[in-house]
Amino acid sequence: DAKTTQPTSMDCAEGRAANLPCNHSTISGNEYVYWYRQIHSQGPQYIIHGLKNNETNEMASLIITEDRKSSTLILPHATLRDTAVYYCIVRPRFGNEKLTFGTGTRLTIIP
Amino acid sequence: DTGVSQNPRHKITKRGQNVTFRCDPISEHNRLYWYRQTLGQGPEFLTYFQNEAQLEKSRLLSDRFSAERPKGSFSTLEIQRTEQGDSAMYLCASTPPPRERSSYEQYFGPGTRLTVT
Numbered sequence: 001d002a003k004t005t006q007p008t009s010m011d012c013a014e015g016r017a018a019n020l021p022c023n024h025s026t027i028s029g030n031e032y033v034y035w036y037r038q039i040h041s042q043g044p045q046y047i048i049h050g051l052k053n054n055e056t057n058e059m060a061s062l063i064i065t066e067d068r069k070s071s072t073l074i075l076p077h078a079t080l081r082d083t084a085v086y087y088c089i090v091r092p093r094f095g096n097e098k099l100t101f102g103t104g105t106r107l108t109i110i111p
Numbered sequence: 112d113t114g115v116s117q118n119p120r121h122k123i124t125k126r127g128q129n130v131t132f133r134c135d136p137i138s139e140h141n142r143l144y145w146y147r148q149t150l151g152q153g154p155e156f157l158t159y160f161q162n163e164a165q166l167e168k169s170r171l172l173s174d175r176f177s178a179e180r181p182k183g184s185f186s187t188l189e190i191q192r193t194e195q196g197d198s199a200m201y202l203c204a205s206t207p208p209p210r211e212r213s214s215y216e217q218y219f220g221p222g223t224r225l226t227v228t
């Protein structure tokens with residue numbers, strides 16, 4: 001699976017948009033970008049995924065650059081409950097079932 | 112609560128003892144995964160089942176580790192002769208069959224935290 005690079009930590013003020021970047025310069029054509037988050041003492045939680053188009057769901061938006069070498073997860077109105085470690089993962093749609101987590105970005109929402 | 116349950120939630124054991132953890136996936140999820148997570152690191156894949164068949168095992172899964180899913184429902188992970196380096200959070204996840212809409216999503220349980228003294 002392609003390797004991803006994320007900042008170790010970020011802060012964001014409550015109510016503001018949190019923008020979490022991820023680099024995946026070795027991504028291949030059949031690999032999707034997935035985002036999971038892990039709130040303290042809980043298992044990881046799926047947020048969103050995409051191939052090449054921007055995606056939005058009730059939790060977040062995912063912006064993937066045209067060359068697909070990087071992406072940004074956007075939490076539009078961050079709340080204190082969004083404090084968590086956010087993992088960007090690149091994974092084929094089929095064939096390789098496992099998720100390969102890095103160390104992620106520790107996002108702290110500040111009141 | 113994702114619907115994936117793990118028991119026990121915490122386990123403290125002495126070095127050299129055997130431990131067994133249980134994972135109950137969401138009903139009708141045919142795929143089940145085990146991961147291990149140490150402090151400050153992301154989860155690391157251990158093994159994967161499709162129904163009762165164990166289809167992939169990580170090199171992390173030494174011969175002291177064994178996982179089963181005998182009837183394609185719940186799964187157990189056993190660690191024999193535990194070592195202090197086995198101290199970690201053991202996470203289980205499940206996924207519905209590929210034809211389901213949410214088949215791309217792994218649903219994680221709360222984990223079992225193992226401490227080996």
